[in-house]
Structures are given as C-alpha cells and as structure tokens.
Amino acid sequence: MSPEHDAMRLQLGAYVLGGLSAADRAAVEAHLASCVACRDELSSFAVVPALLARARDTVRDSAAAEPPPELLPRLVEAVRAERSTVRRHARRLRLATALTAAAAAVALVLSGVVLLDPFPDRDPTTPMTAAQGFTASGSAELEARPWGTTIVLDLWHLPRDGRFVAWAVAADGRREQAAIWGSTPNGRARVDGATSIPRTELGRVEVVTETGQTVLVTTT
Known part of the structure; x- marks a missing residue:
C-alpha cells in the first residue's frame, strides 16, 4: 500500500462521523471511488456513529460527562483490531465479535454504561x-x-x-x-x-x- 493510501485509511473514522473539512472529505471520497479495500473498511465502520449516539444518550440520561476526545480513536482501533483477528470465521460471527469489541471500547471509556445481551431476539427474515x-x-x-x-x-x-x-x-x-x-x-x-x-x-x-x-x- 502507498503512503497516500495509508493516509486516506487513517481518515476513515473521521469521515464516518463527519469530522473532515470539505477538502479532506472530497479527497477521501475520490480515493474510495477507486479503492475496494478502503470501501470494505468504511462499511465496517458504519456501526460507529450508532454506537456513539447510543452511548452519548446513555451518558446524558445518567448526567455523566461528555465522552472524552480519545473515545473515537479507541473505538476505531478496536474495530480494526477485531476485524483482523476474526477473518477466518463466518461473516455473522465476525460482525457479532466486532460489535462486542466496539461496545466494550465505549464501555471502557464511559465507565461501563453499555451492556450487551448475550441472547438477542432475532426476527424472521x-x-x-x-x-x-x-x-x-x-x-x-x-x-x-x-x-x-x-x-x-x-x-x-x-x-x-x-x-x-x-x-x-x-x-x-x-x-x-x-x-x-x-x-x-x-x-x-x-x-x-x-x-x-x-x-x-x-x-x-x-x-x-x-x-x-x-x-x-x-x-x-
């Protein structure tokens, strides 16, 4: 991978959360148009905004402080690390494990406000x-x-x-x-x-x- 590719990959987390300038966002989108690997990784980050929104709601309801600035880097790295260690497993298991790791990162920073249910209800297709x-x-x-x-x-x-x-x-x-x-x-x-x-x-x-x-x- 080229240095340019690595630089764009590092900006995917901020891109998902809308934290890039207009120029940086345009550069990332131009890169995504031709890079399958980064599009695949971006898809895996789709859960991050939802997890953060849910965590912030929980913090607000419990009158806790706003999430610290280091939350996003920890969360993004947790998702990346989990994706790399479970590639050999089935897709469904990879998703469940990655979500667990991401939620655990949020829980670590927010002092355990996120709880996971080991037996979720599944609807029919x-x-x-x-x-x-x-x-x-x-x-x-x-x-x-x-x-x-x-x-x-x-x-x-x-x-x-x-x-x-x-x-x-x-x-x-x-x-x-x-x-x-x-x-x-x-x-x-x-x-x-x-x-x-x-x-x-x-x-x-x-x-x-x-x-x-x-x-x-x-x-x-």
Whole structure:
C-alpha cells in the first residue's frame, strides 16, 4: 500500500462521523471511488456513529460527562483490531465479535454504561421490495440489541455501478445510516450494518443509491 493510501485509511473514522473539512472529505471520497479495500473498511465502520449516539444518550440520561476526545480513536482501533483477528470465521460471527469489541471500547471509556445481551431476539427474515425502475431483490435480518438493532442485508441484482447506502428509518421518521458499500460485478451483496434505533421503533430499512434513488425497501 502507498503512503497516500495509508493516509486516506487513517481518515476513515473521521469521515464516518463527519469530522473532515470539505477538502479532506472530497479527497477521501475520490480515493474510495477507486479503492475496494478502503470501501470494505468504511462499511465496517458504519456501526460507529450508532454506537456513539447510543452511548452519548446513555451518558446524558445518567448526567455523566461528555465522552472524552480519545473515545473515537479507541473505538476505531478496536474495530480494526477485531476485524483482523476474526477473518477466518463466518461473516455473522465476525460482525457479532466486532460489535462486542466496539461496545466494550465505549464501555471502557464511559465507565461501563453499555451492556450487551448475550441472547438477542432475532426476527424472521424480512423481504425487500424493489422500487419502480429497479429489478433488485433481497431480504433483511433484523436483530434486537440492548443498544439498537443489527441489520444484515442479502441483496441480488443491484445496479452494477456506484455506491449504496442502507438507511434505518424509525416509525416516527428518524433516519440513521446503517451501512455503506460499493457495487459488485454481479450485483450481489451481503451487507452487515447496525443502527441505534431500537427494534421496536424501527419502521423500515431502505437501500438507496449515492444519488438518493430508492432501490429496495423492507416489506412490512
């Protein structure tokens, strides 16, 4: 990998949280357009904003102090480290372990305010319906967690160019980005994501293009 690639990779955490200047953000997005490795890593960071939002809500409710500035670097490094040690395992196990490590990093900094349930409730697979003008198909697995909901998308026949974003939409209209990924040659994608929206409040999941066109939406 080149020094330029390493420099861009180090900015992915700040990019996910919207902490870059306009110029730096444009540079990262230009790099992502041609770098599959960084797009894959960016997808794994999609859980970070949701975890931070959930942790901040918990801190606010308990009248604790704001998270210290070193929280993001610790959290990002925890996710990176866990991803590198569990590559040989199945995708589902990798997601569960990475989320546990990320939540543990938050809990360490925030004095244990995040608790994990070892036996989350799993909903049956939810079908997804293609929007007008698209022939895509897919399904979503939604699992309740103490901090929100994990989202696993199994998608077929997506457009073969551009990037895609999965949005979690609450019943009251609140929206959170749950995952982001790039196109594949055969239009097939299996995507792991997460949101801080509780499963009981989650209204639907949408898959949209980078230009905002809706491709798929869960069928309730």
